[in-house]
Amino acid sequence: MTQTHSPSSQVRHGVSTPIVIVGHVDHGKSTLIGRLLYDTDSLPDGRLVQIVESSRKRGLAVEWSFLLDSLQIERDQGVTVDSTRIPFQLNGRDFVIVDAPGHRQFLRNMITGAADAEAAVLVVDAAEGVREQTRRHAMLLRLIGINHVIVLLNKADSIGFDEAKLKQVEGDIRQLLARLEINVNQVIPASARDGDNIATRSEKADWYKGPTLLEALSLIQPPASRHALPFRMPVQDVYRFEGIRYVAGRIERGTVREGDRLVIGGQGQEATVAEVCRWHAPHHPVAGAGESIALRLEPDLVPDRGDLLFPAGDEAAAPQKAARLKTRLFWLRGEPLRVGESFRLRLATAEYDVTVAAIDAVVDLDDLSLSPADEVPPDGFAEITLAVARNILFDPFAPGMPDGRGVLVDRHQKIVGGAPLIGPAALSEGSHAIHPTASGVSDAVRAGLRGHGRAVFWMTGLPGAGKSTIARYAEEALSREGLHVTVLDGDTVRSGLCSDLGFSPEDRRENIRRVAHVARILADAGQIVLVALVSPLVRDRAMAKTIIGEDWHEVFVDTAPELCRSRDPKGLYAQAEEGRIAEFTGVSSAYEPPEQPDVIVPGDGDVARSVRHLTDAVHKAVR
Amino acid sequence: MALEEARTMDGLDQLEAQSIFILREAYRKLKPMALLWSLGKDSNVMVWLARKAFMGHVPFPVMHVDTGKKFPEMYDFRDEYTKKWNLDLVLGDCPPVEEMDPSLPPAARSAARKTVGLANLIDKHKFRGVVAGIRRDEQATRAKERVFSPRGASHQWDVRNQPPEFWDQYATPYEDGMHVRVHPLLAWRELDIWRYIERENIPLVDLYFAKDGKRYRSLGDQDITSPIESNASTVAEVIAELETSRTSERAGRAMDHESEDAFERLRVAGYL
Numbered sequence: 081m082t083q084t085h086s087p088s089s090q091v092r093h094g095v096s097t098p099i100v101i102v103g104h105v106d107h108g109k110s111t112l113i114g115r116l117l118y119d120t121d122s123l124p125d126g127r128l129v130q131i132v133e134s135s136r137k138r139g140l141a142v143e144w145s146f147l148l149d150s151l152q153i154e155r156d157q158g159v160t161v162d163s164t165r166i167p168f169q170l171n172g173r174d175f176v177i178v179d180a181p182g183h184r185q186f187l188r189n190m191i192t193g194a195a196d197a198e199a200a201v202l203v204v205d206a207a208e209g210v211r212e213q214t215r216r217h218a219m220l221l222r223l224i225g226i227n228h229v230i231v232l233l234n235k236a237d238s239i240g241f242d243e244a245k246l247k248q249v250e251g252d253i254r255q256l257l258a259r260l261e262i263n264v265n266q267v268i269p270a271s272a273r274d275g276d277n278i279a280t281r282s283e284k285a286d287w288y289k290g291p292t293l294l295e296a297l298s299l300i301q302p303p304a305s306r307h308a309l310p311f312r313m314p315v316q317d318v319y320r321f322e323g324i325r326y327v328a329g330r331i332e333r334g335t336v337r338e339g340d341r342l343v344i345g346g347q348g349q350e351a352t353v354a355e356v357c358r359w360h361a362p363h364h365p366v367a368g369a370g371e372s373i374a375l376r377l378e379p380d381l382v383p384d385r386g387d388l389l390f391p392a393g394d395e396a397a398a399p400q401k402a403a404r405l406k407t408r409l410f411w412l413r414g415e416p417l418r419v420g421e422s423f424r425l426r427l428a429t430a431e432y433d434v435t436v437a438a439i440d441a442v443v444d445l446d447d448l449s450l451s452p453a454d455e456v457p458p459d460g461f462a463e464i465t466l467a468v469a470r471n472i473l474f475d476p477f478a479p480g481m482p483d484g485r486g487v488l489v490d491r492h493q494k495i496v497g498g499a500p501l502i503g504p505a506a507l508s509e510g511s512h513a514i515h516p517t518a519s520g521v522s523d524a525v526r527a528g529l530r531g532h533g534r535a536v537f538w539m540t541g542l543p544g545a546g547k548s549t550i551a552r553y554a555e556e557a558l559s560r561e562g563l564h565v566t567v568l569d570g571d572t573v574r575s576g577l578c579s580d581l582g583f584s585p586e587d588r589r590e591n592i593r594r595v596a597h598v599a600r601i602l603a604d605a606g607q608i609v610l611v612a613l614v615s616p617l618v619r620d621r622a623m624a625k626t627i628i629g630e631d632w633h634e635v636f637v638d639t640a641p642e643l644c645r646s647r648d649p650k651g652l653y654a655q656a657e658e659g660r661i662a663e664f665t666g667v668s669s670a671y672e673p674p675e676q677p678d679v680i681v682p683g684d685g686d687v688a689r690s691v692r693h694l695t696d697a698v699h700k701a702v703r
Numbered sequence: 704m705a706l707e708e709a710r711t712m713d714g715l716d717q718l719e720a721q722s723i724f725i726l727r728e729a730y731r732k733l734k735p736m737a738l739l740w741s742l743g744k745d746s747n748v749m750v751w752l753a754r755k756a757f758m759g760h761v762p763f764p765v766m767h768v769d770t771g772k773k774f775p776e777m778y779d780f781r782d783e784y785t786k787k788w789n790l791d792l793v794l795g796d797c798p799p800v801e802e803m804d805p806s807l808p809p810a811a812r813s814a815a816r817k818t819v820g821l822a823n824l825i826d827k828h829k830f831r832g833v834v835a836g837i838r839r840d841e842q843a844t845r846a847k848e849r850v851f852s853p854r855g856a857s858h859q860w861d862v863r864n865q866p867p868e869f870w871d872q873y874a875t876p877y878e879d880g881m882h883v884r885v886h887p888l889l890a891w892r893e894l895d896i897w898r899y900i901e902r903e904n905i906p907l908v909d910l911y912f913a914k915d916g917k918r919y920r921s922l923g924d925q926d927i928t929s930p931i932e933s934n935a936s937t938v939a940e941v942i943a944e945l946e947t948s949r950t951s952e953r954a955g956r957a958m959d960h961e962s963e964d965a966f967e968r969l970r971v972a973g974y975l
Contacts, residue, residue, distance in 0.1 A: 095712075164847055166846070167892060188867035189865065191867055191869050192867050192868045195869030196869070307709055316728070316731065319758065321757070326758055328756075330720060357758065359757075359759045360754070360903065364707065365707060366708060366709045368709025369709075371709075372719075372720040372721075372723035372756070485872075493874070493875050495867045495868075495874065498870070
């Protein structure tokens, strides 16, 4: 029924070299890839005909990029939606081209493609020179640790392969890459569309003596062996089959040999390697970097996933240990990153709760300068300090190595950033170091305990608008349904937590900051928080929103100023008008209503209706 | 006596190590999990790699979504190796073709049955991880896939909104109703598969080998898969043939060629 074959041959097959093509949109990445495949005769039969046909249907000349833009939406919109990989051969050596879309919003797709590349081709339009995405992609090549970078000055025909002009652009790019500490292999003037200096030397640039692109690619050295480095294996899992315990993992560097003495993670326990196990492979007592193996340990200890195994008895061969980590960050979330946010840091197979202790500097992509900032914008690059609750073991990030490749995930297990670990962070001078700890209790667990989600409803409005009244009625109604609700209202807070504060703009801001932090703590505990606070300024509410994060809902209690004045439940308007209260909102200082509140609660009609408005919104948010 | 050195890894060793790593990640992070066994060469390699990862065991169910239209040789193969490899086989069936989207071309409509059969099986067993043997080099839309590809409650592939995936860190969403398609063979090419089959001596259904000048290069349902002209009757001969071939592997799969976007539509809806 089935065929069996002769014993396996001893032929060893080559290892593919992944190369990523990056560069600003429309600088010609896809065209270059089409040309590479064509010039290396890597297109399957029929593919060329298909492309000619697809191009003709859309009224275009031969569009090489259709080779890659394989999805209907990509062909129709003329953009590459996601990265893709195409193998090709050059003089018997296997390469894989990784195509990364140049559009800004697709940064995460580009990282997905580029992160495991050994070399990059940075495509720069010779006439346009360095553009925003050129800088962005170059920055990324540095952060993901690409060893070899070849610069292709594409469309050089558009400036007639003019030596002086091309040297000028080359100078700019070399300067940019030098600032990023990126080594440049070659800078090649070329035209991908016409094939100049891709596979064949161009006659149009006789002044250029360097290699063509294909020559430059074949010059890329394979990565150095990691066997000589001290051994590291992060434990991936522990299995027990037929009474035998296997400690499974992939060796990141170095080698391990039966009889070796290893330290297991931060606990410092030691064990000896009793056996290097593989299934359906001849027994070999040694394993090296890159191999996925299983170890039998003596004594038969049970390490945890994430424990780093490393050589015992050699200080110099041990990883670093720190609880505060300096990292270079590339930020992938659509929302800015702020100090105080908590994440899971994934480091190989380990996971740690971390808090952003400081944003040390943010990169300005216009001139690559570093400057202090309160937040890291979406798709931004920065240097940040992460605080962990205990010491962790790590090796600092280095290009082309698996060490220190930190990744941040949010509480929904979404990857929100790359955080290559640079080293232990020094405590900043002159300020008391904070060592925030993060909770190990997940949102899902909290929601399960409470039976509902969490939320902060920040109710803003004029004095006398009815905020506290509505909040207190809503608190009662929701509590009767079994929901866990807390109200933080202005006067109550000011009688205790904020009794040291007055009503100056600075004090009001501080009042709001404190209330926002309390609201956040309560929300983190799984509560629904109703904040009733005048909070008159857009700027101050934006600060509160930053502190509270994604649980924030802005509620505008919309009551006509005349009505508030006539209600005057605390007699404050009267006193303010007599000049006995300075800086009273609505009288002597401004109230800025929210421009786009999440909820508008009318405050001048029936109270029960206003309360229902609010409780409906709460139900929707915490389901 | 000189100590033995660690071996230098070749391309197949690297692919194997990476696939083992992926399978172990999936098994650890996605429970319950199952592996899709189509009985074809790629999914046999995948079962083999699972045995490599788990020291000769496959510690999760193996699913066969049965269209009822496979070749008889394939059913025989399934029964034989379920026993030999000690597999926990889970079977699922497919609804009739009349219930499929009538706007799809005929062969794609036939293939869509499998999508529905698979979705039913996943929902019934509440699998959070589904291991599938697709490869990037097979088909252009598969080239866009992630190793861990999250699917919403309706099993849709949201190609415009794929999670970032780098440094061997994979998306593991926890929301109810979601599952993750795991693709341990994504980086393998057709030739790698055959060279690995040769090296490891992995058994295959013999439809892959030439009889009377024809063999199957890719195996789907009987009515929508056609054989190619070939005299390759051993693994070595198939490898030699592929080393010089210039046509694509899925050329014999009708649904890939009916219209420009038929395969993309199938995949977005949850096809493999």
